[in-house]
Amino acid sequence: MTHVKISMAQALNQALRDAMKSDETVLMFGEDVGALGGVFRITDGLTAEFGEDRCFDTPLAESGIVGMAVGLAMNGMRPVVEMQFDAFGYPAFEQIVSHVAKMRNRTRGRVGLPMVIRMPYAGGIGGVEHHCDSSESYYAHTPGLTVVAPATVADAYTLLRKAIEFPDPVVFMEPKKLYWAKEEVDLTEDQPGIGTAVVRREGADATLIAYGPTVPVALEAAEVAAAEGRQLTVVDLRSIVPFDDETVCAAVRRTGRAVVVAEASGFASVSSEIVARVTERCFHSLAAPIRRVTGFDIPYPPPKLEKYQLPGVDRIVDAVDDLQWEDS
Amino acid sequence: MTHVKISMAQALNQALRDAMKSDETVLMFGEDVGALGGVFRITDGLTAEFGEDRCFDTPLAESGIVGMAVGLAMNGMRPVVEMQFDAFGYPAFEQIVSHVAKMRNRTRGRVGLPMVIRMPYAGGIGGVEHHCDSSESYYAHTPGLTVVAPATVADAYTLLRKAIEFPDPVVFMEPKKLYWAKEEVDLTEDQPGIGTAVVRREGADATLIAYGPTVPVALEAAEVAAAEGRQLTVVDLRSIVPFDDETVCAAVRRTGRAVVVAEASGFASVSSEIVARVTERCFHSLAAPIRRVTGFDIPYPPPKLEKYQLPGVDRIVDAVDDLQWEDS
Amino acid sequence: MTTVEEQLLPSTEPVRLIDQDGVPHDHPSYRLPTKDVLVDGYVELIKGRRINDQAGALVRQGRLAVYPSSHGQEACQVASSMVLRDGDWLFPTYRDTVSIVSRGVDPIETLTLLRGDWHSGYDPYDRKVAPQSTPLATQLTHAVGVAHAARLRGEDTVVMALCGDGATSEGDFHEALNFAAVFHAPVVFFIQNNEYAISVPLARQSVAPSLAHKGIGYGVPGERADGNDLAGLLAVLGHAVAKARAGGGPQLVEAHTYRVQAHTNADDAARYRPDDEVAPWLERDPIKRLETYLEQEELLDDAVRARAEKAAREVAEKLRDGLMPEPDVDPADLFAHLYSEQTPQLTEQAEFLRDELAREEA
Amino acid sequence: MTTVEEQLLPSTEPVRLIDQDGVPHDHPSYRLPTKDVLVDGYVELIKGRRINDQAGALVRQGRLAVYPSSHGQEACQVASSMVLRDGDWLFPTYRDTVSIVSRGVDPIETLTLLRGDWHSGYDPYDRKVAPQSTPLATQLTHAVGVAHAARLRGEDTVVMALCGDGATSEGDFHEALNFAAVFHAPVVFFIQNNEYAISVPLARQSVAPSLAHKGIGYGVPGERADGNDLAGLLAVLGHAVAKARAGGGPQLVEAHTYRVQAHTNADDAARYRPDDEVAPWLERDPIKRLETYLEQEELLDDAVRARAEKAAREVAEKLRDGLMPEPDVDPADLFAHLYSEQTPQLTEQAEFLRDELAREEA
Ligand SMILES: Cc1ncc(C[n+]2csc(CCOP(=O)(O)OP(=O)(O)O)c2C)c(N)n1
Ligand SMILES: Cc1ncc(C[n+]2csc(CCOP(=O)(O)OP(=O)(O)O)c2C)c(N)n1
Ligand SMILES: [Mg+2]
Ligand SMILES: [Mg+2]
Numbered sequence A, B: 001m002t003h004v005k006i007s008m009a010q011a012l013n014q015a016l017r018d019a020m021k022s023d024e025t026v027l028m029f030g031e032d033v034g035a036l037g038g039v040f041r042i043t044d045g046l047t048a049e050f051g052e053d054r055c056f057d058t059p060l061a062e063s064g065i066v067g068m069a070v071g072l073a074m075n076g077m078r079p080v081v082e083m084q085f086d087a088f089g090y091p092a093f094e095q096i097v098s099h100v101a102k103m104r105n106r107t108r109g110r111v112g113l114p115m116v117i118r119m120p121y122a123g124g125i126g127g128v129e130h131h132c133d134s135s136e137s138y139y140a141h142t143p144g145l146t147v148v149a150p151a152t153v154a155d156a157y158t159l160l161r162k163a164i165e166f167p168d169p170v171v172f173m174e175p176k177k178l179y180w181a182k183e184e185v186d187l188t189e190d191q192p193g194i195g196t197a198v199v200r201r202e203g204a205d206a207t208l209i210a211y212g213p214t215v216p217v218a219l220e221a222a223e224v225a226a227a228e229g230r231q232l233t234v235v236d237l238r239s240i241v242p243f244d245d246e247t248v249c250a251a252v253r254r255t256g257r258a259v260v261v262a263e264a265s266g267f268a269s270v271s272s273e274i275v276a277r278v279t280e281r282c283f284h285s286l287a288a289p290i291r292r293v294t295g296f297d298i299p300y301p302p303p304k305l306e307k308y309q310l311p312g313v314d315r316i317v318d319a320v321d322d323l324q325w326e327d328s
Numbered sequence C, D: 001m002t003t004v005e006e007q008l009l010p011s012t013e014p015v016r017l018i019d020q021d022g023v024p025h026d027h028p029s030y031r032l033p034t035k036d037v038l039v040d041g042y043v044e045l046i047k048g049r050r051i052n053d054q055a056g057a058l059v060r061q062g063r064l065a066v067y068p069s070s071h072g073q074e075a076c077q078v079a080s081s082m083v084l085r086d087g088d089w090l091f092p093t094y095r096d097t098v099s100i101v102s103r104g105v106d107p108i109e110t111l112t113l114l115r116g117d118w119h120s121g122y123d124p125y126d127r128k129v130a131p132q133s134t135p136l137a138t139q140l141t142h143a144v145g146v147a148h149a150a151r152l153r154g155e156d157t158v159v160m161a162l163c164g165d166g167a168t169s170e171g172d173f174h175e176a177l178n179f180a181a182v183f184h185a186p187v188v189f190f191i192q193n194n195e196y197a198i199s200v201p202l203a204r205q206s207v208a209p210s211l212a213h214k215g216i217g218y219g220v221p222g223e224r225a226d227g228n229d230l231a232g233l234l235a236v237l238g239h240a241v242a243k244a245r246a247g248g249g250p251q252l253v254e255a256h257t258y259r260v261q262a263h264t265n266a267d268d269a270a271r272y273r274p275d276d277e278v279a280p281w282l283e284r285d286p287i288k289r290l291e292t293y294l295e296q297e298e299l300l301d302d303a304v305r306a307r308a309e310k311a312a313r314e315v316a317e318k319l320r321d322g323l324m325p326e327p328d329v330d331p332a333d334l335f336a337h338l339y340s341e342q343t344p345q346l347t348e349q350a351e352f353l354r355d356e357l358a359r360e361e362a
Helices: A008-022 A046-050 A062-074 A086-100 A136-140 A153-165 A214-227 A245-255 A270-285 A303-309 A313-321 B008-022 B046-050 B062-074 B086-100 B136-140 B153-165 B214-227 B245-255 B270-285 B303-309 B313-321 C003-008 C035-060 C074-082 C097-102 C138-152 C171-182 C211-218 C230-248 C275-283 C286-296 C302-322 C344-361 D003-008 D035-060 D074-082 D097-102 D107-115 D138-152 D171-183 D211-218 D230-248 D275-283 D286-296 D302-322 D344-361
Strands: A004-007 A026-030 A055-057 A078-082 A116-121 A146-148 A170-175 A182-185 A198-201 A206-210 A232-236 A239-241 A258-265 A291-295 B004-007 B026-030 B055-057 B078-082 B116-121 B146-148 B170-175 B182-185 B198-201 B206-210 B232-236 B239-241 B258-265 B291-295 C089-091 C159-164 C187-193 C222-226 C251-256 D089-091 D159-164 D187-193 D222-226 D251-256
Touching (some): A004 A008, A008 A026, A008 A046, A008 A153, A008 A170, A026 A062, A046 A055, A062 A078, A062 A086, A062 C138, A062 C171, A086 A116, A086 B086, A086 C138, A086 C171, A116 A153, A136 A146, A136 A170, A153 A170, A153 A182, A198 A245, A206 A313, A214 A232, A214 A258, A245 A258, A245 A270, A245 C344, A258 A270, A258 A313, A270 A291, A270 B270, A270 B291, A291 A313, A291 B270, A313 D344, B004 B008, B008 B026, B008 B046, B008 B153, B008 B170, B026 B062, B062 B078, B062 B086, B062 D138, B086 B116, B086 D138, B116 B153, B136 B146, B136 B239, B136 B270, B153 B182, B198 B214, B198 B245, B206 B214, B206 B245, B206 B313, B214 B232, B214 B258, B214 B313, B232 B245, B245 B258, B245 B270, B245 D344, B258 B270, B270 B291, B291 B313, B313 C344, C003 C211, C035 C097, C074 C097, C074 C187, C074 C230, C074 C286, C138 C159, C138 C171, C138 C187, C171 C187, C171 C211, C187 C211, C187 C230, C211 C222, C211 C251, C211 D211, C222 C230, C230 C251, C230 C286, D035 D097, D035 D107, D035 D230, D035 D286, D035 D302, D074 D230, D074 D286, D089 D138, D097 D107, D138 D159, D138 D187, D171 D211, D187 D211, D187 D230, D211 D222, D211 D251, D230 D251
Parallel strands (some): A026 A055, A026 A078, A146 A170, A206 A232, A258 A291, B026 B055, B026 B078, B146 B170, B206 B232, B258 B291, C089 C159, C159 C187, D159 D187, D187 D251
Antiparallel strands (some): A004 A182, A198 A232, B146 B239, B198 B232
């Protein structure tokens, strides 16, 4: 297959299209995903191509959407649902935590729920309040969920295909601000699966650990650091749960220093977990404590102030500079 | 005042009673908190003493309970609401995250919400599924909330009084399994406020950091360790947000080793945060990585299996033994 | 008022075909079930009452952690499963043990949740019974999904979704009824209005004319029945199931019944209701009235009584024999069922626990 | 059908006092507002339309991040605030800019959210207007709390709680109506049914006979009105407010109107509805019909026209002058308002940002 230049939004759309083509039990539904094609156009054209039974609008109720998906998944379907923005997933929180996450365990594996909850997430798009939350930590803390976040166009396609084929429920975090970035990719190329992190750049001096929207920023920071003489490794987690301890720890051991970069508020978050578990495992390889560059512990700011909240290149490079290079 | 021997449940009841006596804007409501006095009897007798306008049953809807509290707090009242069990707080998650936590910030401080959400939480009581969750990490990760967890009878009284007087919303985690433990206390004695951790035991060798239901277990473990020749400091956090970095870090620096003990699943949790932030701040004082003894990353087990999930004395002592004593 | 309203609003009085004295009454819209059906129902009622009694005894012996009894609500329990076909689905709550067993699920497996050795003990696909739901009203949207999946495949499945009066206050009740209506899903929502949600009486739960009046707000026909009259319930629920199966969309049925015992054994009903409120409901007992009727009709011969007694004895024996105080449990189960493929993290944690237990044993 | 049902169900046809040709009609239950009120209302409508037009222009100039217009719904907007007294409360959504400004809130402060320099720009206690709610239906339970607090203190406050047709599907709508009913709280729930929730037409949102039919399921009287007839809306909402104030408990009113423009400027309505669906609604414009009526009644003299034009011009000027493309913002604000007393953690983070910005400037 030849390479095509497409955006992440288009790749996600293609993944849905291909999944629906190859498996007629795949259903796509949510708010405005039918005729409109979703507010981000991720489901564009699916109703036209597959009909209203396969891709459809629901009444405006997120708990209902997820609850209905649970029932469909119990009864032979592979539902994919969209929460219009990730903060609008909160009304479905009980369904996600008490049922989606627990059904398989509750029934000793008899009732698996092959379903995907797509969440357009994180900020950087100038959205007003409730439109830019990063809620992955809530889901990552909930045993029984699988949580993934693509950072590249190719991964958006592959991970969504794999999430839909996955036998268990997947919370699929789509970094909104990357929707429109185009890359030249071959979608048929096989990418690593759920549970695998990927080293996006190698460098001996320190490791940046990122996922979703912060991966491109981390890569940019690595460029800048390189220009300043520091070679950084950049790990793209891809999968938050399960977590790829092996790849992450190997990188940190090689470099002895690390910075976790995430957009969510830091307190009691996925980034806390990364620091904790990597420190537990790599303590004696560490020349300095692992630093975090995360969102502040504040509600996501209004558009005119969001630039202060987002982990930017300078803030990452500063954190790397802070890794006690003198002492080592 | 003389000391009285009372249980945590009674102390909480007394705190509500005294708060309602001293401030007539304090209202207590939720499911079964009226005539029944709550399924744990924390509100026993309040309706009889203060009338149905002050302590009352609501329809069975947690989002409605919290939403109504938001409105009451906006309009001059100090509502205290009970989520019957903390897993039944999930239907109110959107209200808590999108409104309770954000109202003051949204309005630049013009609308503060002096309200308390009481959550009987954690396990150890042989409850069937959904009755023993530890959900503090969800709330601690949410900027704008204050999250406290008493571990002693005296603190149950003091912290609840202070939470009700607090100008901002407090999520009040009540360790269910400690409800019935009695202590001899003087309730009028002033205890430290919200935001302050307390050292419950001093010891030079390592620090146990615990909160809520794990504090007594940590203290017991410290006894056992002492018998085996290791002197442990035990820090009772009391307040998860705000976090008392000073007290915790001072203890860890003194001892050079630490174990965090929490009942919740460990992944992306409050315990991850403690490891991360203490390591960030005390890296060069640490002789070993901070260990965690937490619940496994599984749904809370059924009654017959819960003993395996709960951090017990042996598991804590084992973790202390693991703190690389040879290398130091 | 227009026809739409007449179609969607419940009848003024709850449907009752046999009154509390066992006297049958004609009804303009519903007919008495056949004698065979009523006799089978009688046997199920006797069995159901025995399950409630036996489970209560097992709680007192510490062999069940907790038991929410459906004593007095057995007619609702039995009717809700009797009107279903094999291919249909039942979505029960924690209080619906009798309905589940009536549907043919093994009683020990049914009580696993309440014994506490695992969350759900039966295979939901076996008899098409969803796991009992504890979080109130949350199972109702699942019921819509199951019904919709069947409908997409052209199957004529009907889903019976149970909930209590208290659960109707939850947002999920609303969303489920609306989704079912908009997708025209073949779900029968069956509210057992037993007048209490733990300690909270119906009057503090809702001031609607009846819970069945909620249907019209979704375009769903609402109906109400005497919840202690098995004949009326079979007629009303049977009709609702038939309508849903024939493509008539969701149906809402409210049964007026009463929770004769406390919420569970752990509850103390004396704190919130006077005994004399309970007394008249004992007079309306669902078993007594059917018994009187069957006797009057000379349908209750010794053979039927023996059949009922045998069924009751057998299920009670099963419960006594099967519910050991200390069931075998395997800690490895804690990690085995979350994911189709265990995560490396869980494997690590399972190993940790295994080592710890091995050390303890050594 | 009983009286209860007649009391709680809405009238068969939406209440309309002035039709789309400007012709007045008698109604058995509602009377035409006084001339003064209608003239004041006319001025507010003209002003409201101008706010919508001006805000649209500001979006195109990049001076507002986004604007959900109430074009075509101005009668609902104006009526919902005109029927309130000073001590009453208004609970608006993102679409209710015109209602908020009609209530007397500064237009610039009202648009702060949509400009994007802060979340909510006005002091809710000033004019007793809650922050605009984005999460749908979530504000409705707050409205119940505010009303209940007032009632506990013996105040005769009424709370007007706004939401859209789509929002009625959320669980919070259900819980709010039920809580209001059970606590007999003086809340008027006012649904602006504009036929769309973004792209989803009403028919996919609900198959109920009308949204006002939801009231009876809570024991709340439901009423419906032509949402483009200011006179009818003032009558119906005024009546509902009066009933609530007099201790009649919550009231539910549905206005049948239409979202003439796209959901917001960011939306493309052509993707989901044909233009010819919109055309007839332009004929039903709320301003045109009132204008025709007032002209026929000779109430629309030059002085009134001048007053309306002045009000409109002034508010438009205010918006143009006040909504600078780059408002002053202070990053310290990010940390200052979460808690009455800043936590040590936030102080640390605020210092971090201050240092970072200082370094950048240096
Ligand atoms: C979401 C949720 N909130 C609270 C509870 C606690 N709870 C268990 S049963 C019950 C009362 C339910 O009453 P009802 O729906 O009438 O059913 P019944 O018990 O009478 O059969 C409550 C409050 C729960 N299980 N789920
Ligand atoms: C809980 C929640 N879910 C989804 C959204 C996204 N959203 C914003 S407006 C809207 C449509 C609302 O429709 P309606 O209630 O009819 O109000 P209208 O916009 O027509 O005034 C949606 C889905 C939201 N704001 N909140
Ligand atoms: Mg009940
Ligand atoms: Mg609308």
